[in-house]
Amino acid sequence: MNFPGSGIIKGMAVTALNIVGSYFDRAHAKRLITEQYPEERPKLAEASRSFPFLVFDGDDPEKGIRCVACKICEKECPPQCIYIVKDTDANGKPIMRPKVFDIDISVCMGCQICVESCPFESIRMDNIYEVSGYDRFAPLVLHKPQLLKSNAYYHGIRPTEAAATDARIEAARLRKEAAAKAAAAKVAAAKAAAAAKAAGEKAAETKPTQPE
Amino acid sequence: MNNLWAEPGNSRLVASAKSIQTDWLMTDDALKQELKQRGIIVASFEDILDWGYNWGRKNSLWPLQFGLACCAIEMIAAAAARFDIARFGAEVFRPSPRQADLMIIAGTVTKKMAPLVVRLYNQMPEPKYVLAMGACAISGGPFKEGYNVLKGIDRYIPVDVYVPGCPPRPEALLEGLITLQKKIAGQRLFGKDLPRHANPEAPAEYPVPAYGPHDLVPPSNPGVFCPPTPSRAE
Amino acid sequence: MSPLLPQTVLDRLHAALPQARVELVNNPSPSGQHALLVHREDAVQVAEFLKNDPELLLDYASDVSGVDYPEYLEAVYHLFSIAKKHGPIVLKTRTGDRGADASVPSLTRVWKSADFQEREAFDLFGIRFEGHPDLRRLLMWEEFEDFPLRKDYVAPNDCEYEPTPHGDIVQKAAAASASPVPQA
């Protein structure tokens, strides 16, 4: 049927279908998809990302911090919103721990490149988004205490990824241990060999050696 | 007036004439707060006026239809079916600044655009609010190193609410709107801490920067923008 | 895409326009997109030929960009043929220097698509395209004096508030916070 005006009538039928449909569609299936935000919160996908945070193991943030202040993320961050200062021990010698770790979330673009480049599985993406405020300056620069979040939290927001990370760390630890064991064994063997050699030498020694 | 109006837990609104304000009860904020916790709301005439005025304004925030960049798409998404900013009465995007209450700066403000944003802000009638949506509007964001990017619109106009994110999710924008509503609800028409629009000493217009040979002139409005020097441990 | 080698183009060019100064510039990268460098005085003539030659028919100037090299500026055209579905042929012209002689002929009259892109190169690199119908700044404002995409461009220092500075921004931020914004 194609009389003048039929297109308009078809269009009106579509909107009428939507008006009526929205009243009979309580399941948010097709017609009415509104999530009433402050009451109904979105179920974020596991991969969902907003700003970075720092993972720590165990209960004590300071002790369990994974970050070693290698500054790779600082260098890789495209908008340069990370600022890290290495900690120093009592003697002023730099140690593998950040003294300052700041992220300016008023600049951060949530690209996840810091996460990809972190070799220590330390920096990860959070999925918080309710961070609005009245002040631009201080509240939007996140410092270390605000950034540090526990591994349990990480497991809470993205279980699959966290489990994989833990597995990797565990594997690395095992590898390291094995390597250490091997090294220790090697050292022990070397020691033993040296001892044996020394003993042999000692046994063989009848005359004092010449100092060089 | 200071008979004990009600038992605790029984919320009621008690209006009083202006003269009552001299009453010790009315000026004692701590006591007011405590009474409020017990369910008694002490309100002077001014309080009621403030409440009604703020209630009206906060529930009818008409944004300026003004999208700058990526965040504008999320702003449209916030107005669209999934998030529906209309539930807060804020879906009336007015194309003319004369009828808008809220300027959502959704996206990067470039130096070429900045004078126009300031002019639009000046064209809006009071009371007006600015919501900086997204990293770029707040600080220049990822593009802050650019030669043509303004490092935050608050260099020229006062911003009421900052919503970080790149781009913020539509929910984050709604949360920013709720934050703004809270701010409006706390504003007073009388007393000392007057909001900008009720303060006769606050500037009515903000100077529009000019295009210079290398940069905008001036690069920021010192009356609005006073950044702290970031303190850092080296 | 039927392959069209720059060498073939060059041969045809030499055959048709023996006086035109065109040479092949080798591109060492795996992309193998070798370029034809044409002397700026012959550029329009060569462009007309490339566009109209029945074997080449490079009717589609897809991309125009400027490149800043230490001694000269370069305008790079990427040409395709929609009729023959081949390309890209990279056409390059160079300015005399980076200052007073920074000009190449405009190819907008041959390919209209070069219009805005040549204006952009003029805006950001300062390459003057002689014969362009409307050579004004495209992106920056008219009063702007610099050419920001040149390597020697110095951006204005507006780093008063940099909580997370890096590299040269550290010095800039220090300088900016030492001397606050001049009161206008």
Added chain:
Amino acid sequence: MNFFALLKDFLLQFLGLFKNLETLPVECMRLLREFLTKLGELCGITMPQWALDTVSALVLIVAILVTFLVLFALMSVFERKLLARAQNRYGPNRVGPFGLFQPVADGIKMLTKEDLVPRAADKVVHYLAPIVMVAPALMLPVFLPFGRGMVAVDLSVGILAFFALGAGTELAVFMAGWASNNKYSILGAMRAIAQMISYELPLVTSALVVALVAGTLSPTGIAEAQSGYFCGFLPKWFVCTPWGFAACVLFYIGALSESNRCPFDLPEGESEIIAGHLTEYSGFKYAIFFMAEYVGMFAVNGLLVTLFLGGYNAPFPFLEWVPTWCWFFIKLWAVALSMVWVRTTLPRFRIDQMMQFAWKFLLPMSFVTLLAAAAWYYAGQGPKAWMSPAAWSASALIVLLSYLLLGTFCFTRRHSATNRRYLFSE
């Protein structure tokens, strides 16, 4: 008898009126006059007739104003909610129950908003335009019969007066556009003038059709002419006849245009000229424009209801227990909400297409309906036409044929989705 006894007496009488809802508004007015007279007697004076008239007129004005302002407020929120529903959203639902207090919040905000007058504006005209806009709009409803015997001003040439007053908005729109000294405003104002004048013709002509058949220019008379039923239960509304249906659609289109509603919102076309003549208006002046447009829309819709939809008459005999004034407002709402429905669906016309549509399609069509109505009247011998097959077929044929001819000539011949071919390459 003291004052309180009198008051009590009348209050009881007033409550008694609720037994018969049909006559409630009219009886209320009668009671008010009676009460005033009695009150005068109590004080020992005879109420002069002019005083009674003045007071009751004032009460009437206030009643109509309040009714239409409440309608406006409700419309502003229901429109937003309905639009939202058409777009799969909820719409305003957080301010008060179901978001019904949204217009209150908007009103408070509008009232307290700063009133900006551009420096270059013609200040006097800029100030006067909203007043000139709102005054005729608020006067229009007085000619409408809201129920049986409920009309504020029962003029024998009510329709003429309605259109004469309604034309005043054109002046106001142009004043607004001119005074703002803004390019968009003046563009919008010029569009508005062109549009309103063009669409007034089909609007008036299609009203004329009804006047021709009903034999009167009085809205009450026209509403009365549509009372009764044919075939036992079908309403004798003019919209049920072929010519009446056509005229009703034409009137509806004209009404959309006169009230600047989509798809004829060219004067404010926000995707082209920002907000047209309203671009420079803020705060309460803007609210007044807004209000005038909505009240004007309700008034035109009221006239449409009166002319074609049987006015205050019930649609079916078994529904006659519902008071007539309820029917009027139900129909009014239905027409107003249908305008929202149209707004959700259609894009806007272009200025030249809009003019072509008015002059090449609507105007000839409205003349055709005039012809069809005449055919109906003479083939069916006046009032008996409802049962005359000759009248039905004659007028239906005229309307249908000319519609198809004109529609094809004006439109389908030139634009069609089916005359395009798209080639595909593998």
Added chain:
Amino acid sequence: MSASSSNFFSGTADAGALEVSLGPHHPSTHGVFRMNVRMEGETVVKLQPVFGYLHRNHEKIAEKNSWLAAMPYTDRLDYICSGTNNWAYAVAVEKLAGIEVPERAEYLRVIVGEMTRLQNHTAFLGFILGDMGAWGSALMYAFREREKILDLFEELTGARMMLNYARFGGVRCDTPAGWLDKARAYLATYPAFLDEMEQFLTGNEILLSRLQGVGVLSAQRAINGGLSGPVLRASGVDYDIRKVDGYSIYPRLKFRVPRGEVGDCFDRFMLRLLEARESLKILQQALDQIPEGPVVNPAVKQRGFKPPAGEAYGRIEGPKGELGFHLVSNGTEKPYRYHVRPPSLINLTLLEEMCLGTKIADVMVILGSIDIVLGEVDR
């Protein structure tokens, strides 16, 4: 009338001419685009686009940063279609460095790219209706479906809009469990939505009269003006880079390239609908054929990436047209020259030609039918 107080054009205006500046703040300039228009009555007699209000120095910033760091910035070029932007950049870099891409990664790129095209074209239908003055219903329906695609994106890449998904020699991450099935299930509902849109819009008489015969462009002009994508094909040019260059796995997929005959706004409008249907076909095939395997070439070092010296021009068929990247490397960690060939900007070349003699309302529709995104126009 004192309206022509400011003249944008040199020379004195005629007495009857009215000059207005549409934008940069204007409801339907799709952002901060500006046009200086001289009109006689409502007829456009001169039109001059003004750019740069969103010039955020993408190229300069990319030249300051590492090769990888430019990737998230490409998201913000054409911010509706970040998936294809990433892809185009990756393609150019892969050309420059001669990188092989694993099979599964190619499939994932095609899936994300075609979904991007789908949501772009759907959103286009909404935006152009908005330009014609419809009160947003079409836009809302388009965004309703777009949200569902964005949900898929978020599950795959973590972000709704800024995917940052492609990497040199592959993509960033593999699909989460069940994602492909979810995508398949959702896309099965899409044709019904397109049918509804078609019923809603294409027969509408007002829409037809607003679009047909407006902004007609001949094939020859379109080619000379460098137009690309659906705008070029609407003018009857059979040129789709997916077919011509045959990049990625497109030669393996069966799909058709539609083209129009008239080259007016209606053809451009219809082409989006037709292309969306073709994209659905591609997606179906890609989702069915996707093989297992690695998603990124392990030989490529993303961090500290150093392509050999030289230059390359890589391009793909983006939703808006030919999106190309011209990269010059001097063998260091930073691009020496990084240039984007923005389809949105170049498609505007003939805007004035299309608009002259039309009404001011048509200008908006023509601009809408070109489908620009300011992030890409100004970069």
